[in-house]
Amino acid sequence: MVEEFEVPPEIADHARRFAAEGRSPAVPRLAATVLLLRPTAPAGTTAGGFDVYLIRRVAAMAFGGMYAFPGGGVDPGDSQADLGIDPAALAQRLETDPERAQAIVCAAAREVFEEAGVLLAGPTADTVVGDVSGDDWEAARRALVARDLGFADLLRQRDLTLRADLLAPWSRWITPEFEPRRFDTYFFVAALPGGQVTRDVSGEADHTMWIRPAEAVARAERREVAMLPPTVMTLKQVGACPDIASVFAAAADREPATPMTPTLDLTGDRGPRFTYR
Known part of the structure; x- marks a missing residue:
């Protein structure tokens, strides 16, 4: 499947300057993000479909003003948490070494707890903790965000x-070379655990919403909400x-x-465009 996206003039100008000045690309930072899903229909009904959780980054952040999935960069301590599964199998799936695979998945779980208040962990390998919205959990989450406490x-x-095992690898996206801040981001899908609720707790977001993937894409195409191409394409895929x-x-x-990673065409008749294959 080939997807094309218009490139805003300011990004096109930045790409032209990058090429004209012969700059070297920044090294991408390893990152992880999670598509958190929940059934659209109430429990006990027969209607299908599902919603995905989106947050809007505050303007001061990288990609500020954009709706995205909870996620962020991998921290050094992320390789220390026990996965609950064999890291070698995960490493094979992600085509990397076990320590790096462990860090990526732990970052995904940590970020969804930090930014959405959802904890993908349990007292045993086949259970998930229930409500984590109480004051003691919130204190722990804040300590985690402040790096006063490690996830492990x-x-x-x-x-x-x-x-x-609740985090299913979906895709991997690398920021274009001309961007000053680049990420090598692994996307995962996860279902909202029973008994848990998302909470608007992240200081990195100024708005959150549950929305059907198709509706989110339609709103992005009507330019009612701002999203980067990887977000739109992933919503189309899961939708x-x-x-x-x-x-x-x-x-x-x-x-x-x-x-x-996209191909950038600055010379087309329809104006600058990203092409993804």
Whole structure:
């Protein structure tokens, strides 16, 4: 599938300057992001479909003003948390070494807790903790954000096991070379655990919403909301699935280690455009 996106004039001008000045690309920072999903229909009904959780980054941040999925850069301590599964199998899936794979998945779980208040962990390898919105959990989350507490330490203190099996690898995106801040980001899908709720807790976001993927794409195409191409394309991909189970089935057949990066055409008749294949 080929997707094309218009390039805003300011980004096109930046790309032209980057090429004209012969600059060297910045080294991408390793990162992870999570598409958190929940059924659209209330429990006990027969209606299908699902919503995805989006946050809008504050203007002062990289990609500020854009709606995106919870996520962020990998921290050094992320390789210390026990995954609850064999890291070698995950490393094979992500086509990397076990320590790097462990850090990527732990970053995904940590970020979704920091930015959405959802914890993908449990007291055993086949359970998930319930409500984590109480004051004691909020104090722990704030300590995690401030880096006064490591994610591995949080899990150990509460005798919890990270449920890496709940995070299904979906794709990998690398920021274009001309951007001053670049990320090598692994995308995962995860279902909202029963008994947990998302909370608008992140200081990095100024608005959050649950929305059907197709509706989010339509709003982005009408320019009612701002999203980067990887967000729009990923929403289209998961939106092609009828329910959450189908999303996970589709994830199993994908190649999540193959990096996606756009081709930038500055000379086309329709104006500057990104092309993704």
